[in-house]
Amino acid sequence: MALLAGRTVLLRAGVRLGAEAATRGGNGARRFASHRVLVEPDAAAGIATIKLKNPPVNSLSLEFLTELIICLEKLENDKTFRGIILTSDCPGIFSAGLDLREMCGKNPAHYAEYWRAVQEIWLKLYLSNMVLVAAINGASPAGGCLMALTCDYRVLADNPRYRIGLNETLLGIIAPFWFKDNLVNTIGHRAADRALQLGLLFPPTEALQVGMVDQVVPEDQIHSTALSVMSQWLAIPDHARQLTKSMMRKATADHLIKQREADIQNFVSFISKDSIQKSLQVYLEKLKQKKH
Numbered sequence: 001m002a003l004l005a006g007r008t009v010l011l012r013a014g015v016r017l018g019a020e021a022a023t024r025g026g027n028g029a030r031r032f033a034s035h036r037v038l039v040e041p042d043a044a045a046g047i048a049t050i051k052l053k054n055p056p057v058n059s060l061s062l063e064f065l066t067e068l069i070i071c072l073e074k075l076e077n078d079k080t081f082r083g084i085i086l087t088s089d090c091p092g093i094f095s096a097g098l099d100l101r102e103m104c105g106k107n108p109a110h111y112a113e114y115w116r117a118v119q120e121i122w123l124k125l126y127l128s129n130m131v132l133v134a135a136i137n138g139a140s141p142a143g144g145c146l147m148a149l150t151c152d153y154r155v156l157a158d159n160p161r162y163r164i165g166l167n168e169t170l171l172g173i174i175a176p177f178w179f180k181d182n183l184v185n186t187i188g189h190r191a192a193d194r195a196l197q198l199g200l201l202f203p204p205t206e207a208l209q210v211g212m213v214d215q216v217v218p219e220d221q222i223h224s225t226a227l228s229v230m231s232q233w234l235a236i237p238d239h240a241r242q243l244t245k246s247m248m249r250k251a252t253a254d255h256l257i258k259q260r261e262a263d264i265q266n267f268v269s270f271i272s273k274d275s276i277q278k279s280l281q282v283y284l285e286k287l288k289q290k291k292h
């Protein structure tokens with residue numbers, strides 16, 4: 001049933017899907033992988049585990065986003081799968097969020113193309129018909145947090161270094177309204193107001209308290225917990241769960257869909273400002289110097 005999916009992917013023609021491969025797994029399910037998105041299918045259970053693999057920090061570059069969008073489309077259209085577990089293959093990092101290099105020193109056409117891909121991945125994840133469980137096995141700032149927020153359930157590994165939140169203000173940038181909407185829907189208006197203004201990154205105990213994640217478990221139990229949560233969600237008849245999900249999320253998604261082009265223009269003019277470029281460059285430089 002395709003209640004929510006079926007929108008067109010509007011992306012640059014000719015983006016390479018890297019060394020995409022489709023083979024048959026031991027259980028007969030198609031296993032497909034690209035350079036940076038690993039898919040481990042369990043056809044018998046109807047579950048695919050997506051492992052993000054864009055080292056060192058799973059930053060969401062245009063190419064990585066494009067591979068992820070294509071992967072999600074394939075899974076959405078394959079009736080074998082009813083659920084996705086979203087996790088990382090990079091030790092200690094779920095995702096560092098948007099790739100700052102895509103937002104620095106490029107031209108307006110590039111910024112527009114990049115932002116369209118960011119919107120698209122959010123819409124694909126947020127409106128997926130499948131059950132999405134995030135198994136957050138590492139740090140998850142900004143866009144990394146947003147990906148987790150699109151999921152139906154979030155399990156975070158219990159490690160104080162694995163902080164999660166929308167920290168955009170710390171970079172001198174602003175979380176767009178649809179990031180904010182997704183956060184408000186998850187933790188409520190007052191907590192989101194404070195978290196967004198202060199750019200808070202929550203360690204696991206606080207993330208659980210504020211409702212940013214649903215469960216915190218020891219790191220070695222993250223996958224088994226995600227599987228057990230998934231089986232609970234998959235016990236609900238698909239049509240009832242999907243219609244309910246649509247009812248809960250449609251207004252938030254429509255808010256962006258109705259003003260997608262204006263949102264792209266806002267992003268391009270904001271990110272092109274000299275002052276914003278300067279802030280992002282300083283932030284990137286600080287990240288690089290941290291090691292030395």
Ligand SMILES: CCCCCCCCCCCC/C=C/CC(=O)SCCNC(=O)CCNC(=O)[C@H](O)C(C)(C)COP(=O)(O)OP(=O)(O)OC[C@H]1O[C@@H](n2cnc3c(N)ncnc32)[C@H](O)[C@@H]1OP(=O)(O)O
Pocket residue numbers: 056057059093095096097098099100101139141142143144167168171173174175176266267270271284287288289290291
């Ligand atoms: C009314 C007006 C309306 C206007 C509306 C306009 C709205 C538009 C506003 C724009 C919104 C844009 C939204 C952006 C959301 C984002 O996602 S921005 C990205 C935010 N991400 C971060 O802040 C994370 C930064 N990274 C880290 O904190 C750490 O790297 C880590 C905790 C993830 C991992 O730490 P560690 O394991 O110690 O690795 P590092 O040594 O720090 O990093 C390794 C390597 O990766 C590079 N890197 C890290 N993060 C990124 C990134 N996000 N993008 C690109 N590159 C990254 C880092 O520089 C290191 O590189 P080198 O090895 O030194 O080359």
